[in-house]
């Protein structure tokens with residue numbers, strides 16, 4: 001009897017909301033917040049990249065539950081979601097919209113994975129700095145202000161050159177041969193990748209940012225993207241302009 005009651009109570013806690021860019025499943029209050037956040041992030045994605053992000057079903061987990069269930073999960077696709085993303089808020093800086101930024105970018109750049117991976121792979125085939133930098137554009141405003149303020153502080157000391165940043169891999173990268181190229185300071189990596197992306201977006205506009213991403217997708221690095229769409233002509237010039245912009249009080 002007690003168990004039956006508990007099951008019924010849990011079922012009552014489950015709620016869902018259909019948004020424009022994401023359908024959310026979970027506890028009622030969390031669902032309400034998440035659908036607003038996800039839709040705002042989805043609109044931002046559309047404004048920046050000129051395309052709507054792929055529709056996603058977000059299952060808000062608590063203590064790792066509910067677990068993936070092939071049959072039950074089918075219901076999450078009923079409003080047009082193309083894949084399921086399970087997300088659990090953890091203490092620290094991980095943000096649902098940041099992770100959605102990774103997923104939306106990945107699908108936009110590389111297409112939908114043929115079979116849904118068991119462990120979602122967040123990174124696209126873009127260079128790590130660009131992948132992380134784009135995702136940080138989808139963090140909330142408070143987090144983006146922190147990146148900005150801390151980057152300014154970092155710039156009064158020694159920070160990796162843009163050539164070094166563009167050649168580095170994520171501080172947690174496990175890709176073969178990553179050891180030597182791994183960015184050493186995790187927080188600096190986030191602040192710097194965010195700062196470069198914000199610089200391109202704010203100073204040169206969304207079209208320039210799209211041009212950078214399209215060039216990086218070809219796998220030839222950042223240099224060939226420069227000198228077009230109002231961007232500085234060389235990495236050296238970009239570095240100078242970015243440092244000036246990022247060091248100034250915004």
Ligand SMILES: [Zn+2]
Nearest residue numbers: 098102132135
């Ligand atoms: Zn990230």
